[in-house]
Amino acid sequence: MDPIEPKLMKIDNEDFRALFTPQLLKLRDLFAKRNYELRIAGGAVRDLLMNIRPADVDFASTATPTQMKEMFEQENIRMLHKRGEEHGTITCRIDEKENFEITTLRIDVVCDGRRAKVEYTTDWQLDANRRDLTINSLFLDLHGNVVDYFGGIEDIETRRVAFVGDARQRIQEDYLRILRYFRFFGRISNSPDHEADTIQAIIDNRDGMSGISAERIWTELKKIVIGRMADDVVKAMIEQCGLQKYLGLPDECNITRFRQIFNRFPKSVEPMTMVASLCEDEEQIAQFHKITKLSNDERLLGEFILREREAALENMNNDDWWIDRMVDLEVRPGHENLPDRLRLRLVQLARSVLAEDERIEMLQKFTPPQFPITGRDLMEAGVRKGPGVKNILIYLYELWKTSRFTSTKEELLERARDSDIPDLSKKPKSPKH
Structure with missing residues (x-):
């Protein structure tokens, strides 16, 4: 040259x-x-x-x-x-x-x-x-x-974001540059408007994104969806350029919900919370996972939000529902070693439904009551060791929760030999780890 x-x-x-x-x-x-x-x-x-x-x-x-x-x-x-x-x-x-x-x-x-x-x-x-x-x-x-x-x-x-020389040539050298363009546009630009030639070059070359590795796509996209101007940038990526197919996102993305959540919580949402905001059901998270190869925690967070979002919206102001969810996630037998991870999911769920700040603060500061029964307590009370112990534990846990966490250890142990204990070992649906 x-x-x-x-x-x-x-x-x-x-x-x-x-x-x-x-x-x-x-x-x-x-x-x-x-x-x-x-x-x-x-x-x-x-x-x-x-x-x-x-x-x-x-x-x-x-x-x-x-x-x-x-x-x-x-x-x-x-x-x-x-x-x-x-x-x-x-x-x-x-x-x-x-x-x-x-x-x-x-x-x-x-x-x-x-x-x-x-x-x-x-x-x-x-x-x-x-x-x-x-x-x-x-x-x-x-x-x-x-x-x-x-x-x-x-x-x-x-604050202009432009490719070096010919945009089409630069993109064709590495199709990941399409996502890098949008990431840096969000970081640099002071306007939501893109140059028409650049957008057309992206549209003309977007099929090349199908050859990009999952890890590279997610590395860029997770920065975009929580980055500066994410609402405008994602809108352009989807509505102007039609990139959702190459990102594993649904054909119809809920840009309005994405914008509302981002504008309300621009610095406190996880990337998967924002991805979930674009989706309507758990299956769409599974499809997204096929393209991006999420970590286990990322995938489970997305699935949790999609699974619980409707109920969370219906119970927005129901303190008991949120407390029960918190206790289920952190106290229910089987979840004892996961409180921090599961607390994060519930807080992100609250942000995903635009809960009030007071609700989110309550979830962050809430100290759940401690379930007074352990498997050792049951065996010391004469319950035979085996798989039935877990079912009895969960049965007593549900009784304790129904009492609004007031039943004592002694009261619960008296119910450990009830003759009609149902199989509750898989209910309520527990969060996958």
Whole structure:
């Protein structure tokens, strides 16, 4: 490609200066001594320009992986064998205090929409050209000079999110960039409106998303659905671009409910709570799981919300219903080791039905009564050891709950030998673990 004269901009703010630990200064001097260029790359530069202290700092260099390994070996600097070396990334640990990831400048020679075969280069412009968005294609040398080949500085200033060069080409190199575009749009933009050409490029290439791994899709999507401007971003993804098929979401998503929950609880909802808000039944969570390969806790949270949502809406102001659900989840025999996990599910359920703040606070602070009977108590009272113990425990638990938790241990043990104890071992439907 034709050489471009980069735009330069000097920064020297507190966030930039805070990066210069003794370890980074040592790294800088090592590269300078061997005439290798070393710059901060990508997202950290974007954050610094937005007056955000970056949480992660990635580096790029003209040194090849072989040259870096030789240098670190000569200087007795430990290298960490992490995945990424095949793509040119070397991770070193300096003074046993700080890790640095340095990636050799590269160009993508062959791309199939999921992965690329790379070739190393010493041309900063070529490396910038292979990146997804202009705001992520910036470099920052260790003297505070931002190097910008594709208008990323201006796009940050105007809060514009755009692909580097031709949007279709960038997307076809890696179809996950469709989701990355929406994630960064939510983080950067000050307007819900997208450029028409960008939206059309996404629509034209959305079928390529079917080849993206489940883990990569969910990694991006879980950030989108609870990120800044999630309501507007998800609306555009579904209503303008029709991406729900590729995300495992139902054809008809409840955008209105999603928007209501997000606007009410923008910083206290789990990603699966927001996904569940788009769905109407448990089977849709199962379909979503097929695409995204959720963790067990994530899947069970989604299923729990869909299973309980209608009843929660009907009992919005019924204290006894919420208390019973809390006690069932945390005290019912069999759930003794799961209180924190199950409490989270109930609080997320309350947020998913837009419960009042007082209701949510009550759930968060509620201390459930302690069921006074254990299996040992039953056996000491003469109940024969075996599977029947669990059924009797649950029978007594239901009696205790019916008494609004007032029945004493002695009163309950007197009922342990009732002749008509039903099989309650599977009722009420217990939350799966």
